[in-house]
Amino acid sequence: MSKPRTWARDLALGTRFAFAGGREGWTRTLLTGIGVGLGVALLLITSALPSAMSARDERGAARTTFSSPTAERPGRDTLLTAQVDQSYRSYGVDGRLLQPEGPDAPLPPGLTAFPGPGEMAVSPALDELMKTAEGKLLRERLDGKIVSTIGDEGLVGPGDLYFYIGSDQLGKIADGTYVERITAFENHIEAPPLDPVLTLLVVLTFVALLMPVAVFIAAAVRFGGDRRDRRLAALRLVGADGRMVRRIAAGEALAGSVIGLLVGTGFFLVARQLAGAVSISQRSVFPHDLNPEFWLASLIALAVPAAAVAVTLLALRGVVIEPLGVVRTATPRRRRIWWRLLLPLAGLGLLAPMMGRGNEGGQFNQWQVSGGVVLLLVGITVLLPWLLERVVGRLGGSGGVSWQLAVRRLQLTSGTAARLVGGIAVAVAGAIALQMLFAGTEGEYTKDTGQDPARATVSIMPRHGTDAKLDELAATVARSKGITKAVALRSTTGSPDPDRADQDVNLHIGSCAALAELARLPSCEDGDAFVLTGAPDPSAPQGAPAAPGTTLYVGDPRGTEAGADGSAPVAWTVPADARPAPARKDPIGLLRTGVLLTPAAAPKSLGTHQFAQVYVLVDPAVPDGLELARNASFKAEPLATAMTLTQTRTSARFGSIRTGLFVGATLVLVLIGASLLVSQLEQLRERKKLLSSLVAFGTKRSTLSLSVLWQTALPIGLGLALANTVGLALGAVLMRMSNVRVRVDWASVAAMTGIGAGVALVVTLLSLPPLLRLMRPDGLRTE
Known part of the structure; x- marks a missing residue:
């Protein structure tokens, strides 16, 4: 054998x-x-x-818009969308605002119809979370009427916490950066190896x-x-x-x-x-x-x-x-x-x-x-x-x-x-x-972020808005339970010569409490101005020094956004009585340069050409104080980013x-x-x-x-x-x-x-x- x-x-x-x-x-x-x-x-x-x-990864990429085709004007096939990702306790809750501009607007994966203004489409896991006692505060934040559930093809996994909210306000602030006008959900960007x-x-x-x-x-x-x-x-x-x-x-x-x-x-x-x-x-x-x-x-x-x-x-x-x-x-x-x-x-x-x-x-x-x-x-x-x-x-x-x-x-x-x-x-x-x-x-x-959670728990950064809206946002958050302080700070740019970007001066506008987060002030009351001194931080926005009495063109010195909101650069003179103040790192770890201004001393009618943020300090003794602050921020300004400050951040x-x-x-x-x-x-x-x-x-x-x-x-x-x-x-x-x-x-x-x-x-x-x-x-x- x-x-x-x-x-x-x-x-x-x-x-x-x-x-x-x-x-x-x-x-x-x-x-x-x-x-x-x-x-x-x-x-x-x-x-x-x-x-x-x-x-x-494929389903996650299919719902992103990083490389989606865009349009400059509304059309039958255009959709306005803005990312409004949230944090809730230990959860990451991602989502988007949607406003279709035509009958052929592209539907996000997993949806059969667009939610109307004030309506929501949520993932099954998010729906389940918001119905529990643990998700009570999240349901107060995302309080739209739930009209549909996102299908599997629009979720990365069964535990994915994702939502879409219908809106009719995005057309007023469409800028191509935070609010995009797209014609399809496509993504051609591959993750780096x-x-x-x-x-x-x-x-x-x-x-x-x-x-x-x-x-x-x-x-x-x-x-x-x-x-x-x-x-x-x-x-x-x-x-x-x-x-x-x-x-x-x-x-x-x-x-x-x-x-x-x-x-x-x-x-x-x-x-x-x-x-x-x-x-x-x-x-x-x-x-x-x-x-x-x-x-x-x-x-x-x-x-x-x-x-x-x-x-x-x-x-x-x-x-x-x-x-x-x-x-x-x-x-x-x-x-x-x-x-x-x-x-x-x-x-x-x-x-x-x-x-x-x-x-x-x-x-x-x-x-x-x-x-x-x-x-x-x-x-x-x-x-x-x-x-x-x-x-x-x-x-x-x-x-x-x-x-x-x-x-x-x-x-x-x-x-x-x-x-x-x-x-x-x-x-x-x-x-x-x-x-x-x-x-x-x-x-x-x-990495060490340089942030100081002891001085501010959250930094809220609105993406758009005027001075009044920023003050309203800060006041709304300050009224929330468990908030120790909420101070608003605006930053803009001025230049003595609009044709030279290397002469730009940074201007920081806020109350005395807000300015105290950027410098050690000798004394302060509304109407005061200060010139920051000290070695500049290489990681902070750099700016040229400004002497008292210098005339600056403030807002948008080179007129790049004059047509967007009708505003034009404003001629403004640095107060002659501006006092020097040594700079200190702000709660997010930046050492600023330029001029500090209280509201009475600041230039008027800056339009939207300014960077705004609200520093919020939460009382750790109050249960869910952080979530209450995030809720207040989202209610006042859905497009605002509420960034929780931490000392370190892991890849x-x-x-x-x-x-x-x-x-x-x-x-x-x-x-x-x-x-x-x-x-x-x-x-x-x-x-x-x-x-x-x-x-x-x-x-x-x-x-x-x-x-x-x-x-x-x-x-x-x-x-x-x-x-x-x-x-x-x-x-x-x-x-x-x-x-x-x-x-x-x-x-x-x-x-x-x-x-x-x-x-x-x-x-x-x-x-x-x-x-x-x-x-x-x-x-x-x-x-």
């Missing part, structure tokens, strides 16, 4: 034993299928994420999160190895040779892996249906977007069974299966370390040439990075059995009965114990390395990658816990008769339970120690690759280690009830 036919026959026979081997065979196949299925489900989810993220360090973070996140999955799948296909080997010995007794029984064992593993593919597909389909109800940091995906790429799904379908066969054959290399029993040749011969060190050393060799590059050294070779990290993490799985064997081999017979039982069991089956905790060790090592890299590079993507892309790591780590932890529990139950099931025998001879159940705890705690402790060592080394290498100073965030290291130990402890506690049931006397029954 040819070799392929021989392989096919023996694999088929092994598959038959897996399904027709009685309750024992079914139980082992089912446990293998569940263990493999959990890993397959996570692999399918991971392979589906790129398509889901791409679909989110990730810089090298962010690309490195993405690659490492995927590698570090998927490695534990591969380790658990490899461990799952070896469930019930002891009983399987005893069955194979019986096959030797009836005439099978050594190669044949190995192929039969591979057939059993193949059957379990195929069941795992089916179970994993089922888990994935269930998880996909539930995905729409999950929103993490306002990021969610539609179930129909979670579609794995065909080639990735095919690769998983082929790689998992192939890996199951390869792992089984590799595991049986150290086992001699004879007709009268099984001899594990690996037990008397101590494990060697030299080849186990080659893997992490090879990984370091791949990563070393890329050290010191950072963002200035060009893109990292993704395959080289992935290979180096994989080799380092795989090094944990091959070093842990050697380390565990050496440690338990030196433990003597001292200690309590439970400790001795645990040590003896580990001395006999240290490889099995190492496989059970290998996934946790790999996950912890990867998490530690990523935490170090995130902490080291955070400074590059987290959105960096934050998204960190959120992705959090989501992935959560899924991996769930997999680790579930797989470890299945592994633990399989180990207890194999030792059912042994445990029952010990109880029958008088061993206390508490002693046996404690021994199981020791059998888990000792490998976990050694695994976590090894994971810390490898994780710190890998983290240091990655930080050097990113060209940042190597430093260890010991709090994060302790947290990752504690999480890994906590998962093992929870799994052990969950396995105690089955353990107590297995220790009953009827466990000695034999069919």
Whole structure:
């Protein structure tokens, strides 16, 4: 018989034993299928994420107007629109004002009709939020009549908080900047590529999160190895040779892996249906977007069974299966370390040439990075059995009965114990390395804004309006509950020579309280004027100095906007009694230059050629004071931007990658816990008769339970120690690759280690009830 036919026959026979081997065979196949299925489900989810993220980006781009075609005049196909994104507590609530100017005006994606003036179309998630007690204040802000719901094609995800409000006032202020006149919703602007360090973070996140999955799948296909080997010995007794029984064992593993593919597909389909109800940091995906790429799904379908066969054959290399029993040749011969060190050393060799590059050294070779990290993490799985064997081999017979039982069991089956905790060790090592890299590079993507939230909580910037409207806005906000102060400030430009832009002088107009935010005033009352002194801030709008008595043309010195509102530059003289005042940074961190003017000393009729803002300080003792201020701002001026002041600001892309790591780590932890529990139950099931025998001879159940705890705690402790060592080394290498100073965030290291130990402890506690049931006397029954 040819070799392929021989392989096919023996694999088929092994598959038959897996399904027709009685309750024992079914139980082992089912446990293998569940263990493999959990890993397959996570692999399918991971392979589906790129398509889901791409679909989110496409729908988000489809509703933007950054590169939409525009028109200068109203027409049948024109639409006026303005972006009015909001912040509400920890939520980002985005939206637009709409005013169609003709019957063929373009509809935004997800709408079937335009909302009328004062009407709203909202996303389902926003509608649900505003109907809850948590969204009460948001409903007061967005108080239009809800007439429709935005369809899926107009939302980036089911948790998207988005709205459209109909208006009839945009035509009065259409300027092409804040209020656009478009003829279609189109976007041709592609997002810039990730810089090298962010690309490195993405690659490492995927590698570090998927490695534990591969380790658990490899461990799952070896469930019930002891009983399987005893069955194979019986096959030797009836005439099978050594190669044949190995192929039969591979057939059993193949059957379990195929069941795992089916179970994993089922888990994935269930998880996909539930995905729409999950929103993490306002990021969610539609179930129909979670579609794995065909080639990735095919690769998983082929790689998992192939890996199951390869792992089984590799595991049986150290086992001699004879007709009268099984001899594990690996037990008397101590494990060697030299080849186990080659893997992490090879990984370091791949990563070393890329050290010191950072963002200035060009893109990292993704395959080289992935290979180096994989080799380092795989090094944990091959070093842990050697380390565990050496440690338990030196433990003597001292200690309590439970400790001795645990040590003896580990001395006999240290490889099995190492496989059970290998996934946790790999996950912890990867998490530690990523935490170090995130902490080291955070400074590059987290900038100090220079803002001072202690002086102003919010800076409200109206996009249009006259002096009266600005004062009305400030007064409306000041009347809101919880507002300590609200001061309005206007800035404009004047020049002694309208033909020379380099002589422009900045003028800042406001009450004494407002001007005090820009300078240290000796004294102040309405009618005073001050000339700012001190070194100018390079980041602030620069302006020429102005001496008292200088005549300036104020408003729009070069007449660029004279036709927009009918205003023209105003001739105005700097008051002769203007006093010097040293400049101070304003609440948003700018050090201004120019002239400070109280309203009585300021030029009149400046039109709209001015920049206005209102500094608002919220009393932190008043609940929802910040939301009340935002509500008042939106009611008074919907086009105003209410910017919350913060001392630091993190890059959105960096934050998204960190959120992705959090989501992935959560899924991996769930997999680790579930797989470890299945592994633990399989180990207890194999030792059912042994445990029952010990109880029958008088061993206390508490002693046996404690021994199981020791059998888990000792490998976990050694695994976590090894994971810390490898994780710190890998983290240091990655930080050097990113060209940042190597430093260890010991709090994060302790947290990752504690999480890994906590998962093992929870799994052990969950396995105690089955353990107590297995220790009953009827466990000695034999069919």
